Amino acid sequence: MNNDLGDPARAVPTGADAAPNPVRRVLLVEDSMLIALDAEETLIQGGIDxxxxxxxxxxxxxxIEKQMPDFALLDFNLGNETSEAVAEVLTNAGVPYCYATGYGDALERMSLAPPCGVLTKPYSKDDIMRAVARAAELISKS
Structure with missing residues (x-):
């Protein structure tokens, strides 16, 4: 599976005509500290508060109990567990999310279809920001 979430030029709009990005708080669920730090930096540089x-x-x-996010990026495989329980809570709350996985077979095990797609590791900064832009579109339509 590729990371086809759209054109990187369509990522979060900027400029005077751009509407404010409704994605201000992101929950990043990742068990690899290196990947988490890189993704966190990308999100902050991309304008996430x-x-x-x-x-x-x-x-x-x-x-989530502390504060509901606007969007979540969920690593599917978290050591000896999966993030499916987190996805279920987000789905019930109407929060868009995107799965990330480095395992092709995990795609078949995902019980909920994520509204913002699936990123296959290794994913790029553009992939992350396209997922955020897709979440912003979904939020704006709701």
Missing amino acids: DVAVAGNVAAALAQ
Whole structure:
């Protein structure tokens, strides 16, 4: 699977005519510290005000309890667990999210279809920002 989330030029719009980005808070669920730091930096550089990072399901659910995100990027495989429980909570709350996975077979195991697509690792900065732009579109339409 590729990371075909659209044209990178269509990422979060900028300029005088651009509407404010409705994605201000992102939950990043990733068990690899290196990947999490890189993705967090990309999101901040992309204009996201608040990035909450969680390395496992319990930490992610605690972050959601603390404050619901506008969008989430979920690593599907988190060591000995998956992020499906987090996806279910987000789905029930109407929060768009995107799965990320480095395992092709994980795509078949994903029980919920993420509204912002699936990123296959390694993903790029453009891939992340396209997912944020897709979330912003979904939020604006709701």
